[in-house]
Amino acid sequence: xxxxxxxxxxxxxxxxxxxxxxxxxxxxxxxxxxxxxxxxxxxxxxxxxxxxxxxxxxxxxxxxxxxxxxxxxxxxxxxxxxxxxxxxxxxxxxxxxxxxxxxxxxxxxxxxxxxxxxxxxxxxxxxxxxxxxxxxxxxxxxxxxxxxxxxxxxxxxxxxxxxxxxxxxxxxxxxxxxxxxxxxxxxxxxxxxxxxxxxxxxxxxxxxxxxxxxxxxxxxxxxxxxxxxxxxxxxxxxxxxxxxxxxxxxxxxxxxxxx
Numbered sequence: 001x002x003x004x005x006x007x008x009x010x011x012x013x014x015x016x017x018x019x020x021x022x023x024x025x026x027x028x029x030x031x032x033x034x035x036x037x038x039x040x041x042x043x044x045x046x047x048x049x050x051x052x053x054x055x056x057x058x059x060x061x062x063x064x065x066x067x068x069x070x071x072x073x074x075x076x077x078x079x080x081x082x083x084x085x086x087x088x089x090x091x092x093x094x095x096x097x098x099x100x101x102x103x104x105x106x107x108x109x110x111x112x113x114x115x116x117x118x119x120x121x122x123x124x125x126x127x128x129x130x131x132x133x134x135x136x137x138x139x140x141x142x143x144x145x146x147x148x149x150x151x152x153x154x155x156x157x158x159x160x161x162x163x164x165x166x167x168x169x170x171x172x173x174x175x176x177x178x179x180x181x182x183x184x185x186x187x188x189x190x191x192x193x194x195x196x197x198x199x200x201x202x203x204x205x206x207x208x209x210x211x212x213x214x215x216x217x218x219x220x221x222x223x224x225x226x227x228x229x230x231x232x233x234x235x236x237x238x239x240x241x242x243x244x245x246x247x248x249x250x251x252x253x254x255x256x257x258x259x
Contacts, residue, residue, distance in 0.1 A: 022214055235255055
């Protein structure tokens with residue numbers, strides 16, 4: 001048993017979609033969340049920049065005595081998690097686009113992947129994609145511009161919907177029946193996406209799977225928390241209002257951090 005916190009980092013508010021799934025499954029775990037919004041979006045940065053930021057975030061969370069770190073960012077996972085696992089002595093949970101379930105369950109044999117440039121261009125993503133691409137048309141789309149809009153709280157704005165129409169209509173026209181969300185910011189767009197795609201299109205994100213994997217690792221290593229009142233500290237290195245807005249229904253502390 002361990003009451004040390006779970007650490008979570010993302011390029012901004014998107015990873016809160018992962019944190020919420022973890023909290024729902026593991027309500028007694030303490031947590032510390034780092035939103036590196038000043039450097040969002042990671043998906044438009046070079047692999048070296050993404051690695052450097054991931055190292056910086058990891059070392060901050062380790063200084064807070066975190067027992068496990070969730071890399072709640074697809075781009076950081078695909079570009080940095082191998083290095084992090086090889087160089088730090090804590091378990092890491094990563095996020096990958098859920099191509100496998102989409103490919104295995106697609107009846108039209110056509111799936112869409114909406115992700116950032118940094119994820120789509122990574123070696124890990126391409127390896128995963130190739131593993132499940134036989135007989136499947138995988139339509140990859142860079143969601144350029146979506147992360148800044150979500151960070152600004154403009155989930156339901158006209159600009160957001162216009163971008164989604166531009167990105168999703170070609171997938172719809174090719175007969176997509178599964179849409180994989182390859183960025184942890186994108187689950188916040190699901191209500192808007194549902195208004196655009198046909199009702200038969202299954203929308204898949206990784207939140208529940210990541211929460212289950214986190215639970216499995218904590219139990220395997222015998223570092224799960226006992227029954228207790230949990231505490232949750234959130235940090236943002238930009239104006240923390242946007243982060244607070246995504247957490248209104250939760251008893252958490254949100255502070256600005258000069259980081």
